[in-house]
Amino acid sequence: MVPDYLKIDKLSCGYGRSFNLKDVSVSLKQGVFAGIIGPNGSGKTTLFKGISGVLKAKSGNILLNDVDLGNLKLSEKARKVAVVSQFPDAADITVEDYVLLGRLPFRQPFQFFESARDRVIARKYMQLTGVFPHAKKLMTQLSGGEQQLAAIAQALTQEPELLLMDEPTSHLDITHQVQILNLIQRLNRETNLTVLMIIHDLNLAAEYCDFLIMMNNGDVHIMGAPLDVLNYKNIEEVYNTVVVTQNNPLSGKPAIFLVSEKVLKEVQERYRQKGN
Numbered sequence: 625m626v627p628d629y630l631k632i633d634k635l636s637c638g639y640g641r642s643f644n645l646k647d648v649s650v651s652l653k654q655g656v657f658a659g660i661i662g663p664n665g666s667g668k669t670t671l672f673k674g675i676s677g678v679l680k681a682k683s684g685n686i687l688l689n690d691v692d693l694g695n696l697k698l699s700e701k702a703r704k705v706a707v708v709s710q711f712p713d714a715a716d717i718t719v720e721d722y723v724l725l726g727r728l729p730f731r732q733p734f735q736f737f738e739s740a741r742d743r744v745i746a747r748k749y750m751q752l753t754g755v756f757p758h759a760k761k762l763m764t765q766l767s768g769g770e771q772q773l774a775a776i777a778q779a780l781t782q783e784p785e786l787l788l789m790d791e792p793t794s795h796l797d798i799t800h801q802v803q804i805l806n807l808i809q810r811l812n813r814e815t816n817l818t819v820l821m822i823i824h825d826l827n828l829a830a831e832y833c834d835f836l837i838m839m840n841n842g843d844v845h846i847m848g849a850p851l852d853v854l855n856y857k858n859i860e861e862v863y864n865t866v867v868v869t870q871n872n873p874l875s876g877k878p879a880i881f882l883v884s885e886k887v888l889k890e891v892q893e894r895y896r897q898k899g900n
């Protein structure tokens with residue numbers, strides 16, 4: 625049996641008494657492309673902050689290949705795990721220097737500048753994410769979407785084993801959404817990169833993820849394959865919204881349609897009339 629790569633065991637973390645995860649347990653195999661979904665305030669970012677170490681665990685632990693993440697030195701952890709937060713810090717540095725920060729964990733003692741190899745790697749991911757034409761601009765001169773692409777380029781430049789992304793496509797137009805998710809999917813397949821991302825768009829989650837964790841009220845409501853998680857019953861229970869689900873005719877993955885209140889009332893009226 626393939627061993628677990630990331631094992632979150634009865635994790636509780638949060639913000640004083642206001643909100644805490646309720647002993648969340650999740651196990652992921654290496655090379656999985658997993659998504660965290662759930663309504664606003666359900667605890668997705670809190671879980672993410674617990675895994676990335678921004679929030680200290682109140683109880684439970686997080687193991688990466690059986691090693692407690694909390695016991696890893698910062699540099700060791702940074703060589704394995706890269707994090708893309710929802711709002712990247714746009715400092716007054718060039719995009720190229722910002723992306724090169726991804727190579728910092730790999731510097732040798734007394735190595736003060738990046739190596740030629742570091743620059744080759746950074747250039748590769750700037751090209752793949754489409755920010756290379758902006759390489760000499762300051763991060764603050766980029767649009768929100770371009771900054772998000774630069775943050776993804778920086779995380780990929782780290783060449784991590786585990787990539788954590790908090791809504792990586794929230795500022796992106798549909799072309800860039802698909803371009804970035806295709807790139808992450810390709811790296812996932814080709815390099816066995818394990819991906820865990822928070823994503824609000826259920827259709828993108830269904831199409832790209834092989835495993836979904838649906839959060840509700842600080843707890844995991846259900847997790848599993850998209851077809852098992854994204855049915856209308858689970859979605860209505862957790863999001864309290866009426867949806868219609870069908871399978872994408874090409875991929876076979878679930879596709880979710882929203883229904884306006886007006887249409888819903890018309891359909892209900894039609895059924896009522898048929899019943900009379």
Ligand SMILES: Nc1ncnc2c1ncn2[C@@H]1O[C@H](COP(=O)(O)OP(=O)(O)OP(=O)(O)O)[C@@H](O)[C@H]1O
Nearest residue numbers: 639642643662663664665666667668669670671839
């Ligand atoms: N710094 C904080 N201090 C206190 N409470 C917080 C803090 N950050 C978040 N919360 C609360 O914790 C709960 C979970 O928030 P979290 O950010 O994990 O939700 P989320 O599922 O990521 O939501 P969204 O989809 O809106 O980003 C919310 O009720 C929120 O108000």
